[in-house]
Amino acid sequence: MSSELEHLARGTAELIANADEREAEDAASRPDEPSLPPLQWLKVNLFSSVLNTALTIVFGLAGVLAYQRLLNWAFSHERNWDAVRVNMRALFTFTYPSSQYGRIWVTLGIVLTLAGLSLGLSRMVGQGVSLKRISIWCMAWGGAVIAGIVLVQPHAKRSADGEILLDADFEPVRESFGTAMADRGWWWLIGVLLLATGLAIWVILGDLKRRKTFVGAIPFTLGVLAFAVSTLWWFHWGNYGQQGDIIEPGRTVKDSAKLPWTAMWFVLTGAYLVGRRISATDRAASVRVVVNLSWLLAPFITFWVILRDPQIDYAHVMSTDLPMALGFMIGGGALLFFLTKPDLGEIGRILGVGLFGIAIFNWVAAFFGIYPMLQKARISFLLLALVALAAHNFAGERAQRLRFVYAWAAVMAILHYLVTMINAPSTVDAPDEFVGGFLVTVYIAVFTMIFSFPLGVLLALGRTSTLPIFRVLSTIYIETVRGVPFITILFFFSTFLNIFLPDGMEIEQLAAAGLGFALFSAAYLAENIRGGLQAVRRGQYEASDALGLSTVQRTGFIVLPQALRVSIPPLVGATISTFKETSLLAIIGIIDFLRVANSVIPGQTVFLGVRMEGLLFVCMIYWIGAYSMSKFSQRLERHLGVGEN
Amino acid sequence: MSFSDATAAVSDELAARDDIIICDSVDKWYGDFQALKGVSATIKEREVVVVLGPSGSGKSTWIRCINRLEQHQSGRIIVDGVELTNDTRNIEKIRSEVGMVFQQFNLFPHLSVIDNISLAPLWVRKRPRAEAERLASDLLERVGIPEQAEKFPGQLSGGQQQRVAIARALAMEPRIMLFDEPTSALDPEMIKEVLDVMKELAVGGMTMMVVTHEMGFAREVADRVIFMESGEIVEAGTPEHFFTDPQEDRTKLFLSQIL
Ligand SMILES: Nc1ncnc2c1ncn2[C@@H]1O[C@H](COP(=O)(O)OP(=O)(O)OP(=O)(O)O)[C@@H](O)[C@H]1O
Ligand SMILES: [Mg+2]
Numbered sequence: 001m002s003s004e005l006e007h008l009a010r011g012t013a014e015l016i017a018n019a020d021e022r023e024a025e026d027a028a029s030r031p032d033e034p035s036l037p038p039l040q041w042l043k044v045n046l047f048s049s050v051l052n053t054a055l056t057i058v059f060g061l062a063g064v065l066a067y068q069r070l071l072n073w074a075f076s077h078e079r080n081w082d083a084v085r086v087n088m089r090a091l092f093t094f095t096y097p098s099s100q101y102g103r104i105w106v107t108l109g110i111v112l113t114l115a116g117l118s119l120g121l122s123r124m125v126g127q128g129v130s131l132k133r134i135s136i137w138c139m140a141w142g143g144a145v146i147a148g149i150v151l152v153q154p155h156a157k158r159s160a161d162g163e164i165l166l167d168a169d170f171e172p173v174r175e176s177f178g179t180a181m182a183d184r185g186w187w188w189l190i191g192v193l194l195l196a197t198g199l200a201i202w203v204i205l206g207d208l209k210r211r212k213t214f215v216g217a218i219p220f221t222l223g224v225l226a227f228a229v230s231t232l233w234w235f236h237w238g239n240y241g242q243q244g245d246i247i248e249p250g251r252t253v254k255d256s257a258k259l260p261w262t263a264m265w266f267v268l269t270g271a272y273l274v275g276r277r278i279s280a281t282d283r284a285a286s287v288r289v290v291v292n293l294s295w296l297l298a299p300f301i302t303f304w305v306i307l308r309d310p311q312i313d314y315a316h317v318m319s320t321d322l323p324m325a326l327g328f329m330i331g332g333g334a335l336l337f338f339l340t341k342p343d344l345g346e347i348g349r350i351l352g353v354g355l356f357g358i359a360i361f362n363w364v365a366a367f368f369g370i371y372p373m374l375q376k377a378r379i380s381f382l383l384l385a386l387v388a389l390a391a392h393n394f395a396g397e398r399a400q401r402l403r404f405v406y407a408w409a410a411v412m413a414i415l416h417y418l419v420t421m422i423n424a425p426s427t428v429d430a431p432d433e434f435v436g437g438f439l440v441t442v443y444i445a446v447f448t449m450i451f452s453f454p455l456g457v458l459l460a461l462g463r464t465s466t467l468p469i470f471r472v473l474s475t476i477y478i479e480t481v482r483g484v485p486f487i488t489i490l491f492f493f494s495t496f497l498n499i500f501l502p503d504g505m506e507i508e509q510l511a512a513a514g515l516g517f518a519l520f521s522a523a524y525l526a527e528n529i530r531g532g533l534q535a536v537r538r539g540q541y542e543a544s545d546a547l548g549l550s551t552v553q554r555t556g557f558i559v560l561p562q563a564l565r566v567s568i569p570p571l572v573g574a575t576i577s578t579f580k581e582t583s584l585l586a587i588i589g590i591i592d593f594l595r596v597a598n599s600v601i602p603g604q605t606v607f608l609g610v611r612m613e614g615l616l617f618v619c620m621i622y623w624i625g626a627y628s629m630s631k632f633s634q635r636l637e638r639h640l641g642v643g644e645n
Numbered sequence: 646m647s648f649s650d651a652t653a654a655v656s657d658e659l660a661a662r663d664d665i666i667i668c669d670s671v672d673k674w675y676g677d678f679q680a681l682k683g684v685s686a687t688i689k690e691r692e693v694v695v696v697l698g699p700s701g702s703g704k705s706t707w708i709r710c711i712n713r714l715e716q717h718q719s720g721r722i723i724v725d726g727v728e729l730t731n732d733t734r735n736i737e738k739i740r741s742e743v744g745m746v747f748q749q750f751n752l753f754p755h756l757s758v759i760d761n762i763s764l765a766p767l768w769v770r771k772r773p774r775a776e777a778e779r780l781a782s783d784l785l786e787r788v789g790i791p792e793q794a795e796k797f798p799g800q801l802s803g804g805q806q807q808r809v810a811i812a813r814a815l816a817m818e819p820r821i822m823l824f825d826e827p828t829s830a831l832d833p834e835m836i837k838e839v840l841d842v843m844k845e846l847a848v849g850g851m852t853m854m855v856v857t858h859e860m861g862f863a864r865e866v867a868d869r870v871i872f873m874e875s876g877e878i879v880e881a882g883t884p885e886h887f888f889t890d891p892q893e894d895r896t897k898l899f900l901s902q903i904l
Contacts, residue, residue: 342771395771396771397771397773399773400771400773537751539747539749539751540751540753542714542747542751543745543747543751543752543753545713545714545740546712546714546740546743546744546745546814547740547764547765547769547813547814547817548737548740548741548765548769548817549764549765549768549769550737550769553768553769557753557756557764557768558753561755562753562754562755565755
């Protein structure tokens with residue numbers, strides 16, 4: 001099994017290597033067309049005809065007006081941005097106790113380490129950002145800042161005790177235009193610096209050099225992040241508090257966040273450099289596999305082991321958990337070793353089917369509460385039966401059979417470890433609803449992706465299967481889920497699921513909601529993947545059959561890799577919508593990111609009714625997440641050459 | 646044509662060899678349309694048979710029945726002593742004995758050339774990876790493109806792709822090779838390189854069934870030519886007989902059109 005995975009991973013890696021070459025060829029074959037001088041560019045693109053000129057002027061004016069309204073709204077004395085600044089912690093982690101914040105930083109550290117390694121190991125280098133784009137980018141932002149300084153109306157004057165001064169019509173008294181301009185010194189500095197940098201790049205470098213000098217996208221991003229982190233050291237971002245806290249002068253964002261964030265930046269950059277280093281050696285392929293598997297495990301480890309920090313009952317572990325795990329590892333391993341014996345014949349199949357029957361009965365029995373049994377034993381047994389059914393596919397020489405057995409043992413070890421951790425009570429000293437805010441958004445999104453993806457693949461395969469029973473079941477499932485509003489599913493799972501579960505089984509609301517998300521999104525993913533499956537040509541099936549590949553092998557090695565490749569764009573689309581749809585959690589009473597902004601902050605005595613600011617901030621964060629995902633997928637698509645041929 | 650007739654016109658030496666493919670009044674319907682009408686023929690070990698016939702005559706259908714890519718509805722097909730029935734184990738066994746090369750190559754586009762070739766030995770024959778890859782390199786050498794091992798199918802010319810496809814089929818060490826118009830999708834200048842590989846295989850003693858329009862290949866390499874029309878075998882014989890002295894009117898008409 002492990003070698004099968006490795007094989008798949010290698011295939012993917014080679015696919016990407018192949019794409020590299022294609023990208024390079026593309027770049028080389030593109031004709032070198034000099035860009036137009038700025039004035040001519042304007043003429044060609046904006047003022048080429050009367051109509052074009054009119055449109056430019058109308059939409060330009062509309063744009064400027066909208067920009068002015070937005071700025072005046074955001075910088076009005078009526079806005080209370082402290083509501084967002086003070087509630088940073090509430091927005092991101094809700095009431096997670098600050099004494100335990102270390103756990104969150106460790107979690108983030110693990111994620112950033114993996115991210116850095118993946119980026120470093122990725123062969124998806126691409127060209128990066130040209131200096132021309134950076135220059136235009138700087139000039140555009142510089143221009144926007146300076147325009148903003150001029151467009152924003154002068155601030156309202158305040159009396160000595162901070163009250164807004166009103167004139168006879170109860171309109172605020174504003175500073176004179178000159179004073180206002182002079183007061184905005186910092187903004188002038190930023191605007192002018194950006195503009196000057198952009199202009200300098202433009203003027204110093206010639207056209208060709210501008211277009212042909214590239215800054216790698218990752219170093220560029222790391223640079224921008226470094227700047228952002230450095231602001232924590234020298235800029236006063238404001239104070240923070242928690243739900244209900246009043247701002248305390250001594251506790252600033254700067255004090256609490258600058259060291260950890262700086263460390264995080266170094267972790268990310270360091271991991272990236274290590275990844276780069278490894279990618280040049282011949283261990284790269286195997287390290288890549290390890291990192292990808294770690295990604296799969298990371299959500300569980302971070303959530304259950306770090307954020308929950310289970311209190312383990314060692315007596316129980318020694319008497320029950322460990323022996324059971326070892327039993328499945330060793331006993332199951334021995335059974336599988338036997339079942340992978342070449343030319344075992346009918347006995348193997350009979351044993352597999354028999355085990356499967358018992359496993360199914362086990363679950364039926366659990367449902368009617370006939371005999372008690374630890375849930376993890378049931379799950380392990382079912383897994384063992386399924387693997388035993390497929391074991392003959394892995395028959396072969398001794399070394400290969402042993403690898404298969406080791407893979408089984410590893411899966412069992414991980415499963416039993418995690419289940420034991422989940423069942424142990426948490427030592428995290430926190431109120432009941434300690435998970436909230438952005439943390440819960442991210443966890444539900446990640447959980448959904450990890451579970452819905454394999455389920456979606458299975459459903460898609462089922463729906464296109466030649467076996468009527470799979471086809472009918474998958475079709476019923478997919479069509480039912482797609483025909484029902486998501487909200488109903490969410491309500492069902494969060495409220496009623498426990499009623500339908502067998503005795504002694506319970507599920508927390510958040511987990512139930514996650515399950516609802518995963519099951520719902522799987523149906524949509526399945527349809528996307530089915531589209532990909534249909535794009536795989538018949539000849540591929542015939543060639544696999546003619547070579548004597550089994551159905552499982554044909555699906556895993558030939559059909560799925562090609563189908564998934566075609567389905568990348570819709571799959572990323574689905575991921576983005578899942579990320580945004582997590583905001584529906586607010587409806588069933590879970591305090592997610594959106595709910596903090598929409599009801600928690602406006603409910604605080606200091607910020608009574610202050611809602612728009614928080615909502616705007618939440619929108620921004622969602623937008624950044626969704627936009628980066630879509631950028632990444634565009635890059636991946638271009639890289640794998642989807643949509644060619 | 647009857648069962649015995651199709652086998653009649655072969656040399657005594659050939660007749661003495663063992664039968665490796667036996668088709669006995671094979672019928673195949675697509676819905677109401679009968680694509681094969683009582684096809685009977687016996688192919689001997691190490692024999693090279695070229696199947697000719699106009700478009701739609703059932704050539705592809707026939708050879709695809711032999712490795713069960715299509716199912717026949719009545720009659721019997723026995724390959725290397727195993728009868729093709731619904732028993733999956735028989736099908737598995739026969740597919741590992743019979744290699745097939747397609748008109749459209751059907752290489753796996755997401756795998757490198759070496760992985761295309763070593764996949765089946767690795768997972769069907771359960772060879773260790775090193776051995777499978779060594780086998781793949783040897784085969785690439787044999788079809789004349791050892792330097793292309795790390796490339797992907799999309800980066801190769803049509804002729805190279807078809808040679809990889811042949812190597813991929815050979816990697817299963819089959820006793821029989823089926824070719825369905827292997828050169829029809831190729832530009833003229835690439836046809837020869839593929840035919841050369843096939844000739845070499847024939848000389849090496851492989852049992853081959855080849856559907857092709859390359860008359861030169863049929864004349865030079867075939868032990869026997871079988872002519873089909875409308876799902877029936879119309880005439881069979883050695884190339885000399887077939888091309889110089891055809892018996893049936895339909896054969897004569899066909900030859901006059903293509904020669
Ligand atoms: N899947 C199918 N469904 C229905 N009819 C089919 C199918 N495949 C083939 N046929 C029909 O069966 C007949 C024989 O087809 P076949 O592909 O065997 O011909 P062929 O001799 O290989 O022709 P060509 O030289 O064009 O490849 C044709 O009339 C064709 O239309
Ligand atoms: Mg054909």
